[in-house]
Amino acid sequence: MNQVLFFAELREKTGVYKVDVELTGFSVNQVKEWVAKDYSMPKVQDAMVAINEEFALNETIIENGDVIAFIPPVSGG
Amino acid sequence: MKKHYWISEKPLNIQGVVDLVIRPEAGAINTFIGTVREFTEGKQTLFLEYQAYASMAEKKMKEIGEEIEQKWPGSKIAMAHRVGRLDISEIAVVIAVSTPHRASSYEASRYAIERMKEMVPIWKKEHWEDGEEWIGDQKETKRGVPLEGEVT
Numbered sequence: 179m180n181q182v183l184f185f186a187e188l189r190e191k192t193g194v195y196k197v198d199v200e201l202t203g204f205s206v207n208q209v210k211e212w213v214a215k216d217y218s219m220p221k222v223q224d225a226m227v228a229i230n231e232e233f234a235l236n237e238t239i240i241e242n243g244d245v246i247a248f249i250p251p252v253s254g255g
Numbered sequence: 256m257k258k259h260y261w262i263s264e265k266p267l268n269i270q271g272v273v274d275l276v277i278r279p280e281a282g283a284i285n286t287f288i289g290t291v292r293e294f295t296e297g298k299q300t301l302f303l304e305y306q307a308y309a310s311m312a313e314k315k316m317k318e319i320g321e322e323i324e325q326k327w328p329g330s331k332i333a334m335a336h337r338v339g340r341l342d343i344s345e346i347a348v349v350i351a352v353s354t355p356h357r358a359s360s361y362e363a364s365r366y367a368i369e370r371m372k373e374m375v376p377i378w379k380k381e382h383w384e385d386g387e388e389w390i391g392d393q394k395e396t397k398r399g400v401p402l403e404g405e406v407t
Contacts (some may be wrong), residue, residue, distance in 0.1 A: 183308070185306060185308055185376065186306055186378035186380070186389045187378075187389040189306075190389070215262050216332060222267065222344050227334055228308075228376070231308075231310060231311035233374075247308055247311065248377070249308070250389065251313060252372070252373075252374070252375060252376055252377055253372065253376055253377070253379045253389075253390045
């Protein structure tokens with residue numbers, strides 16, 4: 179099982195903060211496609227993705243227990 | 256040991272951040288304070304709302320501190336970022352760097368804030384008279400991962 183987290187604009191547009199879903203074996207890119215489709219969020223393709231708090235590549239494969247966070251462009255400071 | 260990198264829901268205490276880097280080996284402490292600006296290109300901000308992926312943000316700030324200790328040997332750094340609703344002139348971020356000599360304290364401080372804007376998962380939402388919007392200005396590489404050394 180996996181956990182998906184949304185922040186900022188993505189959190190507001192999807193209306194959720196956290197989703198429990200089985201994504202093991204999928205690539206980051208496939209997860210992006212799933213979110214884009216299921217939540218009607220084409221902009222999600224531009225977001226970065228972090229797996230277990232580390233930035234991940236589109237090709238990275240999700241493992242069981244991984245926490246996947248969608249990171250829209252940041253603006254701290 | 257006290258935390259040197261943290262996200263806070265409460266107002267930031269500047270002296271509290273500075274105190275973390277004071278030590279006998281240092282001859283300089285540079286403090287950067289980021290505050291909420293009222294006017295951006297003529298447009299009036301009413302207030303800002305900051306949100307963070309707190310656990311990852313603290314981890315990434317720590318990584319920035321480690322990069323700085325590598326680049327400017329003998330430096331020590333502390334950084335704190337506020338989240339929640341912030342009114343005009345409230346403090347959003349405090350960075351303190353102490354170094355043996357002053358030149359590197361300026362350089363390291365600048366590096367810290369630029370790097371923070373690139374890779375620390377913190378977002379701000381502008382609230383204006385006529386609307387609101389999440390603002391992002393993160394630089395991204397082709398791979399989608401910000402790399403160390405991209406800041407000059």
